[in-house]
Amino acid sequence: MTNTPTADEEYWDARYGKDDQVWSGNPNVALVRETADLAPGRALELGCGEGADAVWLAEQGWQVTAADVSGTVLDRAARRAAEAGVADRVDWQRHDLGSTMPEGLFDLVSAxxxxxxxxxxxxxxxRRAAAAVAPGGVLLVVGHAGFPDWEHDHDPDTHFPTPHEVLASLELPDGQWEVLHTDEHERVQTGPDGQPSTRTDNTLKIRRLP
Incomplete structure (x- = not known):
């Protein structure tokens, strides 16, 4: 990475710098569900934020590389890993993922x-994430299917890709991957007013054939 902060880095450093905690502190429900059948190995988490997913994976026995653009939040996540007793199982790396990516191959790549x-x-x-999956490994991509109920001033032209659109965008070579899971699912998320709201997300889970 260059020494000049990117717009992304400045935005996230500022956002994380305003509060002691931004996210819930719990691992993402889809990650917990979709890794239940996987044997722990080497995992890469992209956009790790405050580290809840990375710490949870480490607690399950994974050796984790966790990347984020914000140095501020990586320091926070590293403290969380130390408090959980898994500091030796997580390698925190700062990357502007549009430019650089952690090196190596992984049994699980989670976005x-x-x-x-x-x-x-x-x-x-x-696409770089898919290239980082080791033979026999899994790529897990979880995203939103739409805006939350409480957000009313969003751009109406914003498009949230479906799992099948994400799969097509990966441009994977024929015969080298197996599609394990494509679905939409609902979860409850607490809004800014403290009230619970139902939100729809989607999941793509694919495996690189050995």
Missing amino acids: QFLYSVGDVPREQIL
């Missing part, structure tokens, strides 16, 4: 709600 501000090349990042 949970990988969105940001500005012109972030999400499809390109996810």
Whole structure:
């Protein structure tokens, strides 16, 4: 990475710097569900935020590389891992994923709600994520299917890709991948007013054939 902060880095450092905790602190429900049948190995988490998913994976026995653009939040996540007793199982790395990606191959590559501000090349990042999956390994992509009920001033032209659209955008070579799961699912999320609201997300889970 260059030493000049990107717009993405500045945005997320500012956002995480305003509060001691932004997210719930719990691992994403889809990650917990979709990794239940996987033997722990090497995992890569893209856009790790405050580290709840990475710490949870480490607690399940995974050796985790966790990447985020914000140095502020990586420091926070590292403290969380130390408090959980898994500091030695997580390698925290700062990356602007539109430019750089952690090196190596992984048995699990997870991209949970990988969105940001500005012109972030999400499809390109996810294609690099697929390339980082080891033979026999899994790519798990979880995203929103729409805006939450409480957000009324959003851009009406914003498109949230379906799992099948995400799969097509990966441009995977024929005969080298197996589709394990494509679905939409509902979950309850607490809104800014503290009230619970139902939100629809989607999941793509694919495996690189050995």
